[in-house]
Amino acid sequence: MSLVDSSVNDLKLLLPDYLEKYHNINNLKHFFHCFNPEHIDRHPSMRYFEKGKVCKCFSCGVSYDIFDLVGIDYGLTSFKDKVSKVKELYLNYVPIVNEKKEQVYEKHHDYSKYYKKCYSNRYKSDYLLNRGISKELIEKYHIGYDERYKQIVIPINKNCYFARSVISNFKYKNPGRSDIWNKELLYENNINNHIYVTEGIIDSLSLEMVDPNIKTISINGTGNIYSLVEAIKESNYNGIIIIAFDEDYGGITASKKLKEELAKININSFSVSLSSSNECNDINDLLIHDKSKLENNLKSLEQMLSPLINNLNNKKGEEFCLE
Ligand SMILES: [Zn+2]
Missing domain, CATH: 3.90.580.10 (Zinc finger, CHC2-type domain)
Incomplete structure (x- = not known):
């Protein structure tokens, strides 16, 4: 339709x-x-x-x-x-039948088998490779390809995933609340930790392409900032959060809101700009068009951050803005 x-x-x-x-x-x-x-x-x-x-x-x-x-x-x-x-x-919109939808909500559906099948077809589309993401990362995160719906499937946990069409801009989240991608990192608790949070999983993968040691998680849509706040509370994470959202209106607004919410739970945060002033709207765009530029942006940001991070450990709940 x-x-x-x-x-x-x-x-x-x-x-x-x-x-x-x-x-x-x-x-x-x-x-x-x-x-x-x-x-x-x-x-x-x-x-x-x-x-x-x-x-x-x-x-x-x-x-x-x-x-x-x-x-x-x-x-x-x-x-x-x-x-x-x-x-x-909604270019490829397929309406979901209501009855079916309610069943899915009731019993958290386990998508493990679906992921396995998609994973076995992971190289039937070169969509992610064309977006600069390596086979190594595709395999590390068990990313697959759904041949029927022609979409990339990125597992978030066994009950939720993110899918992205390879033929249109259609993005799909399975019914039910979406969780934070790569959330386990929040449990590596160390006051000197700093974790980059992005709007989209592909942006996080892009950061990992230029720095294999980076710690990055994704909220999977700006509507999901409260899920991150909950996940931080749950994990007792006490490091620093570096917000690297898109530099459009939605991203800037969400980043502002997230900083306020993090301050309330005594988490220090920075909002940073990794792709602007390069005529690229998001991190993946910059990876595709100028990988070394993204690498340099990240390096100089890290250099700028490290003395600040060291100074910060006694102060909690501060908001910073580095643009
Ligand atoms: Zn209102």
């Missing part, structure tokens, strides 16, 4: 799906954190309304349809751009 010719009203119906896939909101009857970047919503006060296909915030009063939300997430202001973005995201 292609939505390229769909009307604006048809596209509006995709909001519940968008909330689920891109913001990991599984139960539309529950409240969730407001998407208004101006509103720091400590207690979830936004809800989805079937009538009108909008989400409304009971605290700040905003009301968003899918176009408003895509505008916030991707930093788009014109209505035309927002409509094209929704079409792009």
